[in-house]
Amino acid sequence: MKPDQFDVSNTVVLVSGGSRGIGLAAAVEFVRQGAQVIITGRNEESLRQACATSIEGEHAMDFVTCDVADTDAITACVDSVTEKYGGIDTLINCAGINTRKPAVDFAPEEYDRIMDINLRGAFFMAQAVGKKMIVAGKGNQINIDSLSTLTSLTGVSPYSMSKSGLSNMTRALALEWGKYGVRVNGLAPGFILTDLTKKMWSDPNMQAWNKTVTPLQRLGEVEDLTGTMVFLASPAAAFVTGQILRVDGGASAGINWPINHDFEVTSKD
């Protein structure tokens, strides 16, 4: 029988920023698929709770406390996971933050905080795991990008800059590590309802605007992203590297302008 192309069972998956939101949804899905998942984040109690409430799989979810802004913590985390589980097959580089305000109002510390987590932290996490994968001669990494990887959004300039940097990081690492059997891809979510965004999406104006810019006319759920992550980690994506897959309900397809909709479909005949 042909092996399941999407089989990720018994792989070791490290999720940075896995205590809630997109990272936790990814972790839960990989547990469901039979992987050994280790989540990280800064808050030990929320990591513990995430592990306790996650679904049962063949392997229980584990955690390591790790602030990605701290390179020593990254090294310690990656070393301990490698020692305990014998290696890392997939890194989901998901830890990220955002601050929304006009560009003229960002203080240097606020700018640094976003860059230290979203870009510098992602790079040194990728590097620490990449070194192990290169020695193993296999592995894959998935960087969680954003719509602002492709284009910018008002009021989030450092965030947009960090995410477009992340997408170039994906391509750069894919170029360098392909010869070692290590694949690096990105997943760019559209507008997804999580703790990071729920206050913004509680505004009816924002909800109405989302319907105009997202062809599938709804906000994304964290579960909308997890199948693509499994695909990218699986043998089905064995020849896919250096790519940013957009999972955004079509938001990046183009500009939905308010032209007179004379061409609206009125009949299904």
Ligand code: NAP
């Ligand atoms: P979230 O619900 O706020 O979760 C963020 C996660 O990152 C938490 O687990 C958090 O845990 C962790 N984290 C934050 N700073 C960290 C640090 N310094 N070190 C380690 N972990 C850290 O956010 P989300 O919406 O799921 O976003 C996850 C990723 O998806 C981010 O990179 C974000 O930019 C990206 N994204 C989100 C959307 C969206 O619409 N929601 C769209 C596009 C891209 P602790 O706070 O406990 O450390």
